[in-house]
Amino acid sequence: MHGHSLEGAEAISVCISDVGLCFGPTMVRESECISKQEWAELRLPIDSAELQAAGSQARGGLGLTGAEVLLEMRAQLSTAMPWAPMVTTYTSPRPVLSGRFMMAEEHLPHRAADACVAALQGHVVAEQQLPVPNSWIREDDDAMPDQAPPPLAKPLHFSQEERSGSKVITVTGANDLYVEVLPRPSFNTALYKDALWGAFKPPQATVCTG
Amino acid sequence: MLQAPISFELKDSPNGGLGGLIVRARNKNTFVSSANLLLSWRVLLDGVPLLVGDPAQRGLAGWYPGGSVAIAPQATSPPQYH
Numbered sequence: 404m405h406g407h408s409l410e411g412a413e414a415i416s417v418c419i420s421d422v423g424l425c426f427g428p429t430m431v432r433e434s435e436c437i438s439k440q441e442w443a444e445l446r447l448p449i450d451s452a453e454l455q456a457a458g459s460q461a462r463g464g465l466g467l468t469g470a471e472v473l474l475e476m477r478a479q480l481s482t483a484m485p486w487a488p489m490v491t492t493y494t495s496p497r498p499v500l501s502g503r504f505m506m507a508e509e510h511l512p513h514r515a516a517d518a519c520v521a522a523l524q525g526h527v528v529a530e531q532q533l534p535v536p537n538s539w540i541r542e543d544d545d546a547m548p549d550q551a552p553p554p555l556a557k558p559l560h561f562s563q564e565e566r567s568g569s570k571v572i573t574v575t576g577a578n579d580l581y582v583e584v585l586p587r588p589s590f591n592t593a594l595y596k597d598a599l600w601g602a603f604k605p606p607q608a609t610v611c612t613g
Numbered sequence: 614m615l616q617a618p619i620s621f622e623l624k625d626s627p628n629g630g631l632g633g634l635i636v637r638a639r640n641k642n643t644f645v646s647s648a649n650l651l652l653s654w655r656v657l658l659d660g661v662p663l664l665v666g667d668p669a670q671r672g673l674a675g676w677y678p679g680g681s682v683a684i685a686p687q688a689t690s691p692p693q694y695h
Contacts, residue, residue: 443682444624446633447654449666457665458658473657476621476636477676478650 447474619647619684640684652679 458467619642624635636654640647655675656663662675670677 442637442639443684445636445638445652445679445682447636447679448633448677449656450633453665454656454663457656457663461658461663472663474623474634474636475655475657476638476679477653477655478619478647 619650619652638682638684640686642686644686646683646685648681648683651681653677654679 454472455467458472459465620639622637622639624637638647638652653672653676655677656665664671664675666677672678
């Protein structure tokens with residue numbers, strides 16, 4: 404299916420399964436009695452070349468070596484309800500162009516090459532070399548009071564040390580915990596909430612490639 | 614309460630992103646479409662919004678409007694009534 408009308412972005416394809424979808428009238432409108440649509444793809448009006456140029460310019464023409472370029476997506480309820488809060492946001496777990504910052508729900512268990520991951524609760528579960536300032540590291544254990552997460556079996560603990568000129572962040576005490584290194588100095592509540600409810604689950608086997 | 618009713622995934626582009634970055638969106642709601650959600654996007658460079666794209670479209674903090682897209686809910690079978 405093509406041709407969704409979008410401002411600034413273009414829906415280029417959708418995947419529709421063969422599974423029919425039809426609910427009672429009290430749940431959804433009849434118009435939503437449709438085939439199951441698995442996903443939609445959007446093409447944003449920005450490409451890698453433009454990002455490269457804009458990023459380099461923003462850094463005073465120094466190029467993007469060592470820089471982190473991430474895409475952040477946000478979804479909000481319609482402005483027809485101006486009181487509605489931001490409901491979700493997303494930052495690409497892998498950078499658009501280079502480098503890496505994020506350890507996110509889909510990300511960490513699959514990054515054996517980048518992160519030395521062990522699964523035993525209370526032990527080191529992740530280790531990743533991240534050249535980031537301390538102020539960018541957040542430990543997500545201070546949930547919003549009205550949306551508190553389930554009690555944590557064991558709190559996360561971050562420790563940092565310098566090794567051969569690189570900053571090594573060690574995350575311990577994870578079991579169904581979300582682990583994230585935010586690439587920004589300010590705490591992003593919405594990003595936190597989004598991440599929280601898709602809690603990070605550490606792998607069950609030791610995947611440590613050094 | 615579902616905190617993140619829609620999920621996003623940056624897709625690999627066969628031509629290195631030329632022609633536009635591609636993002637795949639999924640609706641995580643069980644019963645309702647994503648049509649009531651307004652999408653927006655921005656690029657962060659070292660944690661700071663990077664000003665790219667059409668300045669006329671740009672909002673506060675570097676956010677650009679992404680419109681909305683109606684993605685059907687997650688449920689794969691009709692509800693069972695007893």
